[in-house]
Amino acid sequence: MLMLGAVTTLRERVEEADLPLDIPDVVTGRATRDALLKQLDDYVIPRLRSLDAPLLAVVGGSTGAGKSTLVNSIVDAEVSRSGVLRPTTTTPVLVHHPQDERWFSDDRVLPGLSRVTGAPSKDDGGNALRMVASTSLPPGMALLDAPDIDSVVSANRALATQLLAAADLWLFVTTAARYADAVPWDLLRQASERGTAVAIVLDRVPPEAMADIRSHLASMLREQGLSTAPIFGIPEAGLTAEGRLPEQDVARLRSWLTALASDARARSVVVTQTLDGALGSLDARADVLVDATHRQAHAVAAxxxxxxxxxxxxxxxxxxxxxxxxxxxxxxxxxxxxxxxxxxxxxxxxxxxxxxxxxxxxxxxxxxxxxxxxxxxxxxxxxxxxxxxxxxxxxxxxxxxxxxxxxxxxxxxxxxxxxxxxxxxxxxxxxxxxxxxxxxxxxxxxxxxxxxxxxxxxxxxxxxxxxxxxxxxxxxxxxxxxxxxxxxxxxxxxxxxxxxxxxxxxxxxxxxxxxxxxxxxxxxxxxxxxxxxxxxxxxxxxxxxxxxxxxxxxxxxxxxx
Known part of the structure; x- marks a missing residue:
């Protein structure tokens, strides 16, 4: 496959450009290089090698947006720890159908994270990926609960950004109180620039304000080139005895995910959109790294x-x-x-x-x-x-x-x-x-x-x-x-x-x-x-x-x- 060969060669060249000299602007170059390597390793190359692999939807968002509660509610099981203490999600949790385990148990995606199973442990750490099998999730779709994008822990923020870059689909969770915050929109703008498929979950919305907030959020999405992103509103309500959202509040989102997982053509459209966007984004970031490498070479020559x-x-x-x-x-x-x-x-x-x-x-x-x-x-x-x-x-x-x-x-x-x-x-x-x-x-x-x-x-x-x-x-x-x-x-x-x-x-x-x-x-x-x-x-x-x-x-x- 021509594209896979070309991208693999690009990955080798990016790794070579290690920018060792501490010269002006080297921080930007190093950050670009690290981000490129991670996206190539975590998403682009694995997806090119396995176009028929299950669609990976990464659930991301701000602190306290209810990401883990949403994941638990979708699969109707306690698969990701939730609570009032922050941060709650430090080890990302990947939920998949048992039939799809082979796609995620090795290092095909996210090779830098070790795989763990069983009950959560405080010793898992941020360099592990907890694997959870669930028949509540249809084959062809996996959900990954990521750390907070604005976590007080810098390593959690970096991991959240890395996981979102590895996604076929961003399931972005925000709240009625924080949907206009700057940090989420910085990431959403990146998604738009890279052509990433995005769905928005608007959580904890007062029922009487649902229409107005949805309308305002939709207009903001249009301004950022994300007009096709579906919005799923979840009204503000008490949790069930098991700590989950009421069934009627997540039914529409679950049905959409199930339909997407069951429709090979629909999955292909999402994967193709995000993959093409990721490939298209390589040009500008490679240019940044080329310029940084030139500056390193000029410094060495001097x-x-x-x-x-x-x-x-x-x-x-x-x-x-x-x-x-x-x-x-x-x-x-x-x-x-x-x-x-x-x-x-x-x-x-x-x-x-x-x-x-x-x-x-x-x-x-x-x-x-x-x-x-x-x-x-x-x-x-x-x-x-x-x-x-x-x-x-x-x-x-x-x-x-x-x-x-x-x-x-x-x-x-x-x-x-x-x-x-x-x-x-x-x-x-x-x-x-x-x-x-x-x-x-x-x-x-x-x-x-x-x-x-x-x-x-x-x-x-x-x-x-x-x-x-x-x-x-x-x-x-x-x-x-x-x-x-x-x-x-x-x-x-x-x-x-x-x-x-x-x-x-x-x-x-x-x-x-x-x-x-x-x-x-x-x-x-x-x-x-x-x-x-x-x-x-x-x-x-x-x-x-x-x-x-x-x-x-x-x-x-x-x-x-």
């Missing part, structure tokens, strides 16, 4: 972009810090001075370049000073730069998420995202060590011939590696005052040392490769950090594609209707 941009900026800042002289400040400069000579030497660099060359030559012929302290200073500086930007990116993401829809909720759910991961610092240490190893491999790769190998050996592989790292970072941007001259001397001297061993083009290539490999490592590290935010967003399960699938499913239902 949050995702915020984390992406924060770590892109962090990577850019690291790249800038690698080439603006930042890594040649402080400790690195001091260690470099110790490595090649005193600070006085650097003052002579620009004016006496020949002396620089002499110094290089002497260094190459003699024993080079230890490079360990300089290497450690470089390692510390690089690690500090990467760590500072990584920590800053996490703080930026947290700050921006707090300002974006849904971000507060996500950070409350995953507070660890408010800062960098605890593994960041150890990961950076491993990264820098690995990179230093790659720099040494670059040196080995370039020093293949005997002459170059000898020069490297004379100065020490680690020493040459440290000098290459220094050259990779030896740009003067960002330095001021005396630092510029020192850094300039650093760049010139380090460059000349390496050029004397490898040649100028090889040095440029190695320095470029060293910077590129370090930046690639940092990019991988920050990508792993950003995955934490992507995982949190994946966890909410909201994507633009969900909205599209939902809209397509709703359109498919409309196409086959």
């Amino acid at each position: 949050l995702n972009k915020a984390s992406h941009v924060a770590y892109l900026d962090a990577l850019s800042n690291v790249e800038h810090g690698m080439t603006d002289g930042t890594l040649l400040r402080g400790e690195v400069l001091a260690r470099w001075q110790e490595y090649v000579g005193t600070g006085e030497f650097f003052k002579q660099v620009e004016s006496t370049i020949s002396k620089v060359r002499d110094r290089i030559t002497a260094a190459l012929k003699g024993q080079a000073p230890p490079a360990g302290d300089l290497g450690e200073a470089l390692q510390t500086g690089v690690a500090a730069l990467i760590n500072a930007q990584g920590q800053g990116a996490a703080a930026t993401v947290a700050r921006q998420w707090r300002q974006l829809p849904g971000g507060d909720w996500l950070l409350d759910q995953t507070p660890e995202l408010a800062k960098a991961s605890p593994d960041l610092s150890p990961a950076i240490e491993r990264l820098v060590r690995d990179w230093q190893g790659e720099v040494l491999e670059l040196v080995r790769g370039e020093g293949k011939d005997r002459r170059t190998t000898a020069r490297i050996a004379a100065y020490g592989l680690n020493g040459i590696g440290v000098i290459l790292m220094l050259v990779a970072f030896a740009h003067t941007g960002g330095l001021v005052g005396a630092e510029v001259g020192i850094a300039g001397g650093t760049a010139v001297l380090a460059q000349k040392v390496l050029e004397a061993i490898f040649g100028d083009q090889a040095v440029r290539d190695m320095a470029t490769k060293a910077r590129k490999r370090l930046l690639e490592h940092v990019q991988e590290l920050y990508a792993a950090e950003r995955l934490r935010y992507a995982a949190a967003l994946d966890g909410v399960g909201t994507r633009e594609r969900q909205a599209e699938r939902l809209a397509d499913a709703a359109a498919a239902v409309k196409a086959v209707r």
